[in-house]
Amino acid sequence: MAYLHCHHCHWSQDDFWEEYYNPISFMEKNYTKELLHGDLDRLIDLQTDIPFTKKVFMSKMTNREFIAKEMERKARTVRNMIYRTMEEFKQKNPERKCPNCGKKELDID
Numbered sequence: 001m002a003y004l005h006c007h008h009c010h011w012s013q014d015d016f017w018e019e020y021y022n023p024i025s026f027m028e029k030n031y032t033k034e035l036l037h038g039d040l041d042r043l044i045d046l047q048t049d050i051p052f053t054k055k056v057f058m059s060k061m062t063n064r065e066f067i068a069k070e071m072e073r074k075a076r077t078v079r080n081m082i083y084r085t086m087e088e089f090k091q092k093n094p095e096r097k098c099p100n101c102g103k104k105e106l107d108i109d
């Protein structure tokens with residue numbers, strides 16, 4: 001995976017997508033089992049049960065709501081993604097101009 005971001009204005013997008021990493025594969029890999037077999041009404045504490053979250057939500061919610069929020073977050077990623085792959089980025093933006101500020105400060109980590 002590679003992460004495209006701007007050193008000037010801090011614009012960024014999701015890691016470049018590939019077969020093994022994209023919003024759909026992420027949801028499928030992380031939530032299919034829980035969606036089919038987990039207790040969806042279990043109250044989860046995001047700070048202890050899901051420590052990798054950015055904790056932007058309230059600290060407790062149902063498992064069902066958490067999965068729904070994750071789907072909404074990934075939907076935003078689909079809407080906002082500009083360069084889906086490294087190849088697309090190189091082809092459409094060879095000068096590495098930031099789509100937000102216009103500076104040639106884009107970098108890939």
Ligand SMILES: [Zn+2]
Nearest residue numbers: 006009098101
């Ligand atoms: Zn920028």
